[in-house]
Amino acid sequence: MIIATEHIREGSTSTGSCRLDHIIDGIRYLAEYDQELSDLIYEFGDQRDMRLPIYEEIVNRLNVIAPDGLAFGPRGYGIGNYGFWRTEA
Numbered sequence: 001m002i003i004a005t006e007h008i009r010e011g012s013t014s015t016g017s018c019r020l021d022h023i024i025d026g027i028r029y030l031a032e033y034d035q036e037l038s039d040l041i042y043e044f045g046d047q048r049d050m051r052l053p054i055y056e057e058i059v060n061r062l063n064v065i066a067p068d069g070l071a072f073g074p075r076g077y078g079i080g081n082y083g084f085w086r087t088e089a
Contacts, residue, residue: 004033004065012075012083020044020055023082027062027072037061 013026024041031038040058062072062084070084 004030004037005067007033008065008067008070008084010070010084010086012081013072014080014082016080018074018080020052022080024058026082027058030062030065034061034065037065 007030014023016022024044027037028041031041037058040054040061044054044058059072066072066084069087071087072084073082075081075083075085
């Protein structure tokens with residue numbers, strides 16, 4: 001069982017910006033519970049470009065540790081609202 005899953009709730013983790021460093025700040029607390037995510041955040045360093053492969057790797061890891069029925073990503077269009085959202089069944 002992935003311990004980080006127990007600490008994830010539906011809703012925003014980062015709003016108002018599409019910068020990768022802001023998104024990381026909103027999910028950084030989960031790194032305490034998941035070593036792979038911690039390693040990815042460390043590798044991220046001070047990069048800000050969401051077109052880099054590290055962004056996809058971080059999002060993929062967040063989706064692996066997300067509870068059933070939730071997925072990580074943006075919500076809406078162009079508003080910089082990232083978080084864990086209900087998936088369509």
